Amino acid sequence: MPTFGLNLNPRLTDWTGQRVWLVGASSGIGAALAQALLVKGANVAVSARRAETLATVIDGYPRGVAMPMDASHPQDWIATHTTLRAMWQDVDVVIFCAAEYRPLRPWDVTADEAHRTIETNLGSVYYGMSTVLPSMLSRGTGGLVLLASVAGYMGLPNATVYGPTKAALINLAELLYAELHPRGLGVYLVNPGFVKTRLTARNDFPMPSLQSAEEAASAILSGLARGRFEIAFPTMFTRAMRLASMLPYGLRLTLLKRLMKAT
Numbered sequence: 036m037p038t039f040g041l042n043l044n045p046r047l048t049d050w051t052g053q054r055v056w057l058v059g060a061s062s063g064i065g066a067a068l069a070q071a072l073l074v075k076g077a078n079v080a081v082s083a084r085r086a087e088t089l090a091t092v093i094d095g096y097p098r099g100v101a102m103p104m105d106a107s108h109p110q111d112w113i114a115t116h117t118t119l120r121a122m123w124q125d126v127d128v129v130i131f132c133a134a135e136y137r138p139l140r141p142w143d144v145t146a147d148e149a150h151r152t153i154e155t156n157l158g159s160v161y162y163g164m165s166t167v168l169p170s171m172l173s174r175g176t177g178g179l180v181l182l183a184s185v186a187g188y189m190g191l192p193n194a195t196v197y198g199p200t201k202a203a204l205i206n207l208a209e210l211l212y213a214e215l216h217p218r219g220l221g222v223y224l225v226n227p228g229f230v231k232t233r234l235t236a237r238n239d240f241p242m243p244s245l246q247s248a249e250e251a252a253s254a255i256l257s258g259l260a261r262g263r264f265e266i267a268f269p270t271m272f273t274r275a276m277r278l279a280s281m282l283p284y285g286l287r288l289t290l291l292k293r294l295m296k297a298t
Contacts, residue, residue, distance in 0.1 A: 042262040044221040051076035059133030061088040063232030067248035106133040106159035138193035156200035178221035188280040244272040
């Protein structure tokens with residue numbers, strides 16, 4: 036019988052000994068989530084470009100290992116995955132947290148800026164999938180956690196490149212679930228609201244319901260423990276955004292034009 040409730044995935048409750056690869060872990064949500072998982076007994080490999088920052092994230096955690104790489108380079112995924120499999124035999128859960136964001140209006144976008152953001156936010160997920168899925172599918176077990184955003188629900192001010200990449204991740208997570216769940220894999224979609232990080236520090240507008248990275252990590256682990264497909268937080272803000280995205284275009288675009296003028 037099909038399951039129509041919210042808890043569509045395996046419940047990830049006991050992290051002891053789990054082999055977790057967290058990409059985009061040098062700061063913000065990724066760093067906070069890595070440390071929370073290490074406290075829970077997981078073996079955690081943290082990856083990002085900044086090697087010195089990664090070392091700080093796992094300092095004092097013997098189960099942590101720093102694996103510097105550039106998530107926008109396919110060959111880095113392959114090389115790092117090969118090293119991890121030699122060390123751990125395999126990887127149980129991959130968490131895609133790598134992100135790039137700059138507040139941009141359409142007339143501010145450059146080709147280089149668009150390319151960098153799309154490669155980091157979206158391309159990296161495809162490169163990671165193509166690397167880790169073969170072994171997961173052969174085992175019939177594993178999990179992918181995609182960090183998207185409520186900015187992917189609808190067009191928002193200043194998110195000219197960032198928002199569409201997150202909308203693409205939401206779409207991707209849905210089709211991945213439909214394809215991979217019957218094969219034994221879990222697919223988890225994370226849609227945070229505003230979280231205090233080095234990226235959101237670039238915003239010069241009010242951010243309602245702003246949460247800390249540690250609060251975000253706690254919400255993600257809670258959603259994984261429940262087996263949620265979509266883990267969206269904070270609840271009231273993300274529900275309001277979801278409802279706004281369901282408005283007829285006449286109302287939604289009027290609302291968006293007002294938001295654009297206000298920011």
